[in-house]
Amino acid sequence: MTAKRWLTGFVVILAAIALLAACGGGGAAPAEEAAPVEEAAPAEEVAPAEEAAPAEEAAEEAAPAEEEAAPTEAPAEEAAPEEAAETPYIPVISKGFQHQFWQAVKAGSEQAAADLGVEITFEGPESESQVDKQLEMVQAALAKNPSALCIAALDSKALIPLLEEADAAGIPVIGFDSGVDSDILVTTAATDNIAAAGMAADKMAELIGGEGQVAVIVHDQTSRTGIDRRDGFLNRMAEAYPDIEIVDVQYGGGDHLRSTDLAKAIIQAHPDLKGFFGANEGSIIGVLNAVTELGRDDLVVIGYDSGKQQLDAIRSGLEAGAITQNPVGIGYKCVEAAVMAINGEPLDKVIDTGFFWYDATNIDSEEIQPLLYE
Amino acid sequence: MTTDTTELTTSVRERRALFRSDATQKLLAFAGLIALFVVFSLASPNFFKFDNIIGILLATAVNGVLALGVTFIIVTAGIDLSVGTVMTLSAVMSGVFVTFWGLPIPLGILAGLATGALAGFVNGIAISKMKIPPFIATLGMMMMAKGLALVISGAKPIYFNDTPAFRQMAMGSLIGRVIPGFEVPNAVFILFGAAIIANLILTKTVLGRYTVALGSNEEATRLSGVNVDAWKTAVYALGGAFSGLGGVLMAARLNSAQPALGAGYELDAIAAVVIGGTSLSGGEGTILGTVIGAFIISVLTNGLRILSVPQEWQMVVTGAIVILAVYADIIRRRNQ
Numbered sequence: 001m002t003a004k005r006w007l008t009g010f011v012v013i014l015a016a017i018a019l020l021a022a023c024g025g026g027g028a029a030p031a032e033e034a035a036p037v038e039e040a041a042p043a044e045e046v047a048p049a050e051e052a053a054p055a056e057e058a059a060e061e062a063a064p065a066e067e068e069a070a071p072t073e074a075p076a077e078e079a080a081p082e083e084a085a086e087t088p089y090i091p092v093i094s095k096g097f098q099h100q101f102w103q104a105v106k107a108g109s110e111q112a113a114a115d116l117g118v119e120i121t122f123e124g125p126e127s128e129s130q131v132d133k134q135l136e137m138v139q140a141a142l143a144k145n146p147s148a149l150c151i152a153a154l155d156s157k158a159l160i161p162l163l164e165e166a167d168a169a170g171i172p173v174i175g176f177d178s179g180v181d182s183d184i185l186v187t188t189a190a191t192d193n194i195a196a197a198g199m200a201a202d203k204m205a206e207l208i209g210g211e212g213q214v215a216v217i218v219h220d221q222t223s224r225t226g227i228d229r230r231d232g233f234l235n236r237m238a239e240a241y242p243d244i245e246i247v248d249v250q251y252g253g254g255d256h257l258r259s260t261d262l263a264k265a266i267i268q269a270h271p272d273l274k275g276f277f278g279a280n281e282g283s284i285i286g287v288l289n290a291v292t293e294l295g296r297d298d299l300v301v302i303g304y305d306s307g308k309q310q311l312d313a314i315r316s317g318l319e320a321g322a323i324t325q326n327p328v329g330i331g332y333k334c335v336e337a338a339v340m341a342i343n344g345e346p347l348d349k350v351i352d353t354g355f356f357w358y359d360a361t362n363i364d365s366e367e368i369q370p371l372l373y374e
Numbered sequence: 375m376t377t378d379t380t381e382l383t384t385s386v387r388e389r390r391a392l393f394r395s396d397a398t399q400k401l402l403a404f405a406g407l408i409a410l411f412v413v414f415s416l417a418s419p420n421f422f423k424f425d426n427i428i429g430i431l432l433a434t435a436v437n438g439v440l441a442l443g444v445t446f447i448i449v450t451a452g453i454d455l456s457v458g459t460v461m462t463l464s465a466v467m468s469g470v471f472v473t474f475w476g477l478p479i480p481l482g483i484l485a486g487l488a489t490g491a492l493a494g495f496v497n498g499i500a501i502s503k504m505k506i507p508p509f510i511a512t513l514g515m516m517m518m519a520k521g522l523a524l525v526i527s528g529a530k531p532i533y534f535n536d537t538p539a540f541r542q543m544a545m546g547s548l549i550g551r552v553i554p555g556f557e558v559p560n561a562v563f564i565l566f567g568a569a570i571i572a573n574l575i576l577t578k579t580v581l582g583r584y585t586v587a588l589g590s591n592e593e594a595t596r597l598s599g600v601n602v603d604a605w606k607t608a609v610y611a612l613g614g615a616f617s618g619l620g621g622v623l624m625a626a627r628l629n630s631a632q633p634a635l636g637a638g639y640e641l642d643a644i645a646a647v648v649i650g651g652t653s654l655s656g657g658e659g660t661i662l663g664t665v666i667g668a669f670i671i672s673v674l675t676n677g678l679r680i681l682s683v684p685q686e687w688q689m690v691v692t693g694a695i696v697i698l699a700v701y702a703d704i705i706r707r708r709n710q
Contacts, residue, residue: 261433265679
């Protein structure tokens, strides 16, 4: 009996290891494939910025760059301890890692790390409500005595004591995506979400003819981006378009399926609805599913960010257009700013990474295409 | 409900009495569902409309199928926290088969079901052989499935754009072709079909009988010579297969396997089962109750949205309903 139980346990563990090994192999492959593509695209754009950097920085960069170039095939773990003394280490702590937006930010920060010869790690909590998990990540990162820290704060106040510690220890802290309510941050690389959502409101008003009912789905009512996009849209509507009525604002947690059912109920509740705004990728995909399922392609649908489904919908005309941020740019700029801060160069308090309106006419243009992700 | 049963026959007799009381609970739940329909229909002219009713049915499909699987597990006095993320993992595996490997759609569906069943099987082994409490074993599986879904998909959604038939399987309407204008998506019928199968398994098969026996009195069942470990593992595997089906339905509806979804879905499924009168202490429960429970949640969510009730209050109301439903169940049992 005991022998049998041990055997079962052994088999289960063996199966788990086999599964892990198989998956690890599968997971690693796309990452390696993806690397060259990422490097190829933004490298040209970025070149002038590097040239502009002062000579001292260039000299410092040169050494680690050579070291990095050689052992690309060797595992990163082996290279790390040897280089630790010279290569600046910058932990990048985001709000998440599994959404496409954060993957794009990650690609940007990795690109910057490769260009500037620094070592980064990119991590974030599983969901955008896990303020506590993020706090632990920051704590662990600071314990490694990094050269600088990049942080997209989930909560604009909760992290301040930790960041003050970092500041006292002489570690420059760079914000990205959203800032914190304190001037500890050397700078913040972010989208002006209020202005961006205001632009969505202008486009909506234009497309529905300045009057009628509009509904909104936002990802949540507590995060900075959720609040800014909602208020940016609603306030612009209220001040500039008195004949447009916002009939409902609901929150779908960025969950595609929940947002779908939510959007369907709103469309059912308001048969005269003319327009629908989805404030992030999950929200807008819910709206698009609802419109498809109910056959209401007469609705003017405006979204945020990108993602394959949204890009397809814009190309096919189902979605009128969307606001895109510059996620790769956010990731790149924050690491770049961190390197500048390490070198003691002056930085503006805010780095506006920009936002753009795109629709079927300019989706494939040179200006827009690099900002979109699938 | 758990009396000191020493023989299986007593548990059967007990079960018969139980069915009578279950009827009351179902009636209560069903009356609640009807009451919700009436209230929302009176409150908004937009509620009782064909499209909206279809919307409610469709919104129930995924949660309903998950809840069917959870019913079996809760009837054994167990719990499964992994249904939500196992659903996601199954959806991802369907995507791997259909989109990455270009295999036929039926194989992709099978892969989803098999992934769910395998995860359930591992849960079952952990619980029955390794004696890990269900709460912990399935908590571990919940995390593992979430991680694996992200690893396998490379943390990117897998789309089914090249295989429109995959979406059509759930979102198309076979009945709409037979009766023009009656466009009820197949997903709704898949839910009802799954419910009928689940009901047959629970009431007409050996597996169903042992599911109830395990929950009523596991020790007595063991003493009467039943291989408790094997049957328990089978129940978890069955529950997992329903999560797999839920994953396939979700992937079909979203036309993509979204690796980041799934967290929190287990709680909706458990709530549906509990509202449907299944006792968390095991030994009793019905599929019809679970289906009604799942519909109560969907109708409530949909109706409150139609009335534009702020979301914060929707959560408060749904939570209160769960507590009231369980309280009604306790009162009913006390009066027995």
